[in-house]
Amino acid sequence: MLDARAPDWVRRIRIAACETGLRPGDLCRLSWQHVEDTPKGRRIRLRTSKRKGLALIPVTPAMAAILDATPRDRLLILVSDRGKPLTPHRASEGLRQWRDKAGLTPDALGYDLRLQDCRGTAATRLLNADLSLREIAMHMGCSLRHAAAVIETYAKASPDESDRILIKLTLAKGGAS
Numbered sequence: 001m002l003d004a005r006a007p008d009w010v011r012r013i014r015i016a017a018c019e020t021g022l023r024p025g026d027l028c029r030l031s032w033q034h035v036e037d038t039p040k041g042r043r044i045r046l047r048t049s050k051r052k053g054l055a056l057i058p059v060t061p062a063m064a065a066i067l068d069a070t071p072r073d074r075l076l077i078l079v080s081d082r083g084k085p086l087t088p089h090r091a092s093e094g095l096r097q098w099r100d101k102a103g104l105t106p107d108a109l110g111y112d113l114r115l116q117d118c119r120g121t122a123a124t125r126l127l128n129a130d131l132s133l134r135e136i137a138m139h140m141g142c143s144l145r146h147a148a149a150v151i152e153t154y155a156k157a158s159p160d161e162s163d164r165i166l167i168k169l170t171l172a173k174g175g176a177s
Contacts, residue, residue: 006098009081012066013091016078017115019063021122021140024088024115025049030077035059035067042067048141055141091115123150 003011016027026048034046042059059067070077080086080094092115126136137147 002099002102002104005102007081009079010094010098012069013078013086013095013115014118015062016066017118018121018125019060019066020044020055020057021119021126022046022055022057023048023050023119024091026055027078027115028076028086028088028091031075032070032072032077035077046141051142051146053137053141053143053146056138058139088115119150120153127151 002014006014013027016022016030017024020027020030022030026046029049030044030046034044035042036045038058042064044055044057044059044063046055046057047053048055067077074083076085078086078091080090086094095115123136123140126139131139133144133147133151136151137144140147140150142150
């Protein structure tokens, strides 16, 4: 619903945040120098500003669409509605303003959709993809200990995940699913 109402610059911020798991400050400084080719695609290679960890993030199809729509002569991948560099505050405020205009209030959602919450979306996606803690740490550019804390803080268990656990438990006990 947000993507249907929000302008392109806000959609790009939300998609990049959910696909990369980067903090707002790192998203705002994401540039072409951080994008490199790999044998099977591309990745984002970025030293995070808060913990100075090296994040190695595969470029997903959704993130590839963001990159492919970004002019190569533009330094920053994400910019404001006026084409200017974003601050973490402006990026967060842009998402909040359009969230509210789309009627996605905290009361309607049951939680507060903020730019920082997109990090949790990314962590949950990585966990649900059965990545190891080491792989999640590498993706997010943090230590194993911090990756575990991020997962503990942000990752949400979906009803489907609970059902998968039930199936595994049932099979482990020799029952049918």
